[in-house]
Amino acid sequence: MKTDNSALARRLGLYFVMLWFSIGGIGHFVATGTFxxxxxxxxxxxxxxxxxxxxxxxxxxxxxxxLRTRRIAGIGLFLLTIAVTPANVQMWLHPELYPIMPQWVYLLRLFAQVGLLACIWWSTRPAPKAEGIRNGPQFP
Structure with a gap:
């Protein structure tokens, strides 16, 4: 089956989300004190x-x-990303507690979080019929 550009972009978005949360999830157990x-x-x-x-x-x-749980997992990760926002706001509002980076980096992180939310929502929602893929991107 031929995959068009939007299906490929959604698949790449899905891979990005999976990589992001894989690294972050592991990081929570490896660098617990930092988090x-x-x-x-x-x-x-x-x-x-x-x-x-x-x-x-x-x-x-x-x-x-x-595939059957992709949408609900996307909603869960979307809500989890919102739930951890206070930690990002904490860093932005109190950069003196986190002198490893300048305050503008912490503000940029909040904007990047909005982009992450958009990517989660877009890449995990059911695919439009035009993409020709039922219920979102398929794994090979």
């Missing part, structure tokens, strides 16, 4: 939050690999 340090202080038990969010990221990636 816990950016959890806003008004949230309790930052280590538990880091482990839970990392586990959900990895479960989301697995869900993206299964």
């Amino acid at each position: 816990a340090s950016i959890v806003p202080p008004y949230l309790s038990d930052p280590y538990a939050l880091v482990y839970v969010s990392g586990a959900f990221e990895l479960l989301g990636v697995i869900g993206l690999m299964i």
